[in-house]
Amino acid sequence: MIPLSPVFDVLLGLGLLWLAWRVVASRGRFTAVVLFMVFGLVMAIAWARLGAPDLALAEAAISAGITGALLLNACKAAYADPGHPQPGGPATPPPSSARRWLVYAICGGLGTALAATMAWLALGRPDVAPELRDAVSGHAVDNPVTVILLDLRGYDTLLEMAVLLMAFLGLRILMGHRDLAGLHPLPEGVPSMADSLVAMATPILLITALYLFWTGTEAPGGAFQAGALLGALGVMYRLTGRIEPLDHTPAALRLGLILGLGVFAGFACLSLIWSDWPLSYPAMATAGVALTIELAMMISIAVTLTLLFSGSAGIRLARAPVQGP
Amino acid sequence: MTAVVPLAATAGLLFAIGLYGMIGRTGLIHRLLGANIMASAIFLFLVVLSTRGIEASADPVPQAMVLTGIVISVCITAFALGLIRYLRVMTGEDELRRSTRDADGQSADD
Amino acid sequence: MTDPPPLVMAGHTALLLGPLICGLLVYLLPWPRFRDAAPIVLSAGLLVVLWYLSGEMLGTGPVTLALGGHFAPLGIELHVDALALAMLWLTGLVGLAVNVHITASVNLTERFGPEGFRILWLVLWSALNALFVAADLFNIYVLLELSAITAIALVAVSRGPEAVAAATRYLFFALAGSLFFLLGVALVYAKTGLLALRGLESLQWHGPASVFALGLMTLGLAMKAALFPVHAWLPRAHAIAPSAASALLSALVAKAGVYLVIRLWSGPFDGHWPEFLGQSMAVLGAAGIAYGSIQAIRQSRLKLVIAYSTVAQLGYLLLVLPLASVLAWHGVIYHALSHGLAKAALFLAAGNVIFMVGNDRLESLSRGDHRLAGNAMVMALAGVSLAGLPPSGGFIGKWWLINAALESGQWWWALVVGGGGLLTAAYVFRVLRYAMAEPHPDDGRPDLPVKRLPRRMFWPPMLLALGAIALGFAGQWLVPILALGRPGNIAG
């Protein structure tokens, strides 16, 4: 390894700390959000540096990309939403200096203790169970992370799909409110250049997503990365007005929303037929079943992310597609 | 690997900075960003852990935990943003009042 | 490890995934009859399953199951013992009552279809069942997030600024709580490379890192459970939610956090904490009892009284940490069961009051209308159990706790239990005094009609309250079940 690398790591760490501090200490919302997106990208660099490029991709796409889009959308909505009366007088009195020092003391103390503990723990090397190594290397699916996500800890992934669905349904409760401005397209119609970029990006994103999905069984990638890419495509379609919001959820969309969770849970129950345990894969068709579940999850993730961003109960393709120049 | 110690220590400090954002600020967006930084700090620590596992390749368990965790944190963030936005539309405020007065609203039964 | 009979595994699968799949079906096919009937049929079926599983467990003892057949350290394990079984029963009973109650009480068709409410609650039910049998740290984290997001959404169902403010406050507490919990999990994994509770129990890894991790996880769980110093979100959230949801949140969701604290302290972390930490946790519990009860006495709205009472009643559960004896263990299980039934009954009854008179101010209870009398009866029965008056489940639980405290020589905890009972009696009788009071001559206005209460709304809380009382007669009969799978630190 190049001798300069410790310096680089320290600089990377300091950069992350500085960015994080700027995020929490900045005055304006917009500044904080943009700095947070930069923070996410630098974090992705740190992960790539630690030898986890697929996690870095997921962080950049899902965390910095989708979260960033959601946050920017919320900032924009702050201007678009109707009448927010300024409350008479400050809502909360500025925190007393005693309270401020208490917060500093808590955070400083916890940070020091955590940094020391984590550095010390990271140096130790607990034994990785040999059973785990054997199970991962002898599995019909080649990518170790996919083995964990779909088989060994598949139950967690199932529940994670439930969290995704619940996030949308939780938002759905709030959506009935008439005063909430949806996500409007840009003020004077759709800019032609963005539209042509979307047209151009569609095949590239589709192919990349399918590639990520397909390669997930043997190399970094899988349903979540692919679903996030498709979700990003949905976000672009929504921004350029190719997708319109609806105030109800059509049956097909409902099916798309619950498909991943439903297929996974149904599989868990069905597997009692060929084995004693739920969620165990049939010996003959492990890879095929895994791929089916991943496909269903990819569709659900894409649909849910698009709907979460759109901030509406449903969506449909725009009747009259926007014409180019 | 040399990256382990500085980045693990960074993770600990990042968590504290995120916590400051969460309890030291009043603006809800800033508090939410603080929570996201806390989550990122934990994920960074888990990624650090994944480098020291099986010699040839990384330890896949922390990596799977990070992937699950990222998706969950995006979901919670999206839901929280919806609540924050709705709160602003209804009350015009970007923060939670620290009032001691008891809520006098009605629940949805009636 | 011997495999349990296939039917046992199938039964647990039904408990874990049944409500979830039912929720998905109801969401996909929102026919009114189907969406009302399916959850009721499901909850009745799950009670049968629970009956079968309890019988099996009497023969075999506590069971450890593994999803996909991958036992630790490969995959995710489930562990079912008496405490878990008690909580599963509680969930099943409260779930049945709530399912019947919401067919008449929650009517949100205009903006948010009832199927949306159903799926939120059915997934919450799955998450709770899963939490009570979970035996894997990261799995617990995911389940905590799932139960939190559904619970918060259920609070937000009551729209309006107060509800959204309460839901947002709840969300930030839950978010901080789950992050602290996840941080603790990460530290445990860094130190041991394990996530399964069973593996951690058999590993010798005492040290400052384990106490640090335990502290972080406990702090996180305390935020979720609204234990005393970090309780600020609970009263408003539980008071503003639709009453059927309040019943679930108070009787089950908040309790799940305390349940996990007890699980962790007496399971994998047993022996890692010095004695004074156990005592200080119980001191926090006692402070919660005092604070919650006094606040409950000062409230002027019925649902706030009941919500503050939850802050108080959860404190009793922490007393098992310093006491650590068989009697205390039984007492805590009994207290959890009877409090859950009584609290759910009270919230459903409060919902009925709102349904009938339009608000839940205490003065409204003294309307002198005979239609309110049945409901007051429910509150009286549930209140008797809550205050620990004989004959009731609450009485047995508290009696055992007091005896455990006296046996171990820690008489001060007996005082806490007794004093807490007195305070509880104070706020219960304050509510009943309003309910029994002769109406003020000016208040009996005929222009304020009292709506007739459907039977579907009256009987669920009534039966829950009667169940809480009936537990008082079943003590000796249930002891052999309660003894299954006591943790190691509790002497036999």
Add this chain to the structure above:
Amino acid sequence: MSISTVLTIALVVAGCAFFLAGTVGLLRFPDTHSRLHALTKADNLGLGFICAGLAVHGGSVTGALELAFVWALAMMAATVSAFLIARWADWTSDQ
């Protein structure tokens, strides 16, 4: 030190210099349009130089093609986003 290493270092250093210039422009120029002007041109060139340097370093044709593809995609995205930012700047100054 082989000729390809020297070439790589030269190209990457040139790329970094363009990035530096672009960033200085971003920080120093007075309004949105001139900032965009500094940023897009300098950064696209800088990225191009760095991709070329890496392609020389990698030494394979497919690698070079992939890097060229990366550069092309980044340029497309940069073009459109610069256009959108400029339009937004016009729109807000009109208000």
